[in-house]
Amino acid sequence: MDASKLIWLFIMVVMMQPVISRRLVDASRKRLLAKIENKRKSRVILLAHRQETMAILGFPLVKFIDINDSEEILRAIHMTDPDVPVDLVLHTPGGLxxxxxxxxxxxxxxxxxxTVFVPHYAMSGGTLIALAADQIVLSPHAVLGPVDPQVxxxxxxxxVKIVKEKPIERTDDETLIxxxxxEKAIKQxxxxxxxxxxxxxxxxHAEELATMLTEGRWTHDYAITFEDAKEFGLCVSDQIPEDFMKLMTLYPQPIKQQAxxxxxxxxxxxxxxxESA
Known part of the structure; x- marks a missing residue:
């Protein structure tokens, strides 16, 4: 085999390597999902957002919860019998x-x-989802966040604060709108x-928590730790199974977009x- 053919073979191997590696990771992740489901007799759903990079230009794109995510999760729940437990793994900065x-x-x-499992963080909209669960399981260093809306x-x-403190004649129409x-968003x-x-x-207690989490008491990226959540009276645990932590290692920062x-x-x-069947 001459040198030119060796070079082309090397180029083809280099080009295929990321695809093969991704397929191997995808297969490993599905095997672990199946293992967790069999062990816990539950439906496991993973909602994870990583920073994507545009293939050619290399610009980072921060992903967040969108309508496509909600459609997929609703479909997964629809495909789950009513009495089957749901284990939802959240790793997200929030979103719509x-x-x-x-x-x-x-x-x-x-x-x-x-049960919602948070290996690392579930902020904003992720925390809103976590509040709906029967139990929130955090890793010792995982965090939640406030759910105060952003306009x-x-x-x-x-x-809301600025229009109360600033004279209306010095406030432009856009700010008033x-x-x-x-004000409507906070109430909603x-x-x-x-x-x-x-x-x-x-x-x-629900009134107190709802006010605290939505009134803008903290900045939107304020980290609510396990200790904070426990003090707030939320149903939380810090005993996260190792399989859920391992799952995140099989969801590496991607180069190209993935589900x-x-x-x-x-x-x-x-x-x-x-049994009845």
Whole structure:
């Protein structure tokens, strides 16, 4: 074999290596998902967002919860028998309120036990989803975050505050409109948090938590630790199974875009339905 053929063979191997590596990681991740499902007798759903990079230009793109994510998760829950537990693994900076609320309401209404596992972080919309679960399991250093809404590029609470403190004649129309939308957004998110917590704590406690998490008490990227969440009275645990931590190692920072929601696309039947069959 002459030198030119060797060079072309080397180029082909180099070009195929990322594809082969990704396929191997995908297969390993599916095997681990199946292992966890068999061990826990549950439906495991993974919602993970990594920073993507455009293939040619190399610009980083931060991914977040969107409508496609909510559609996939709703489909996974629809393919799960009502009494089958759902284990939802969250690794996300948050995202669209609509998509986050769709997911949160779907798992809140699921009759089987729903457990949210947070290996590293689930901020904003991710925390909103976590509040809907029966139990939140964090790794010792994982964090949640406030769910105060953002309007445009501004915190809703700050917009409401500025129009109260600044003379109206010195406030432009756009700011007044944003403040009006911000006030509505805070009320809507607060009502949603109350809805998700209604079956988990007393009405008084739910009111306190909803206000605290939506009023803009902290910056939007404030880290709520396991200790904080426990002090708030949330149903949390720091005993995360090792398999869930290992799962994140099989979800490396990608070079090219890949699916952000993954589950085994088969219906999960409860043991009772199998026995009757």
């Amino acid at each position: 309120v609509l998509a986050s609320l769709q997911i949160a309401r779907a798992i809140h209404k699921h009759p089987g036990k729903v 445009g590029n501004f915190p809703a609470a700050s917009l 944003l403040a009006d939308q911000a 998110i607060r009502a949603s948090v109350l809805e998700l917590l209604s079956d988990k704590c007393s009405p008084e 952000t929601v993954e589950y085994l696309p088969i219906r999960r039947h409860s043991p009772a339905s199998k």
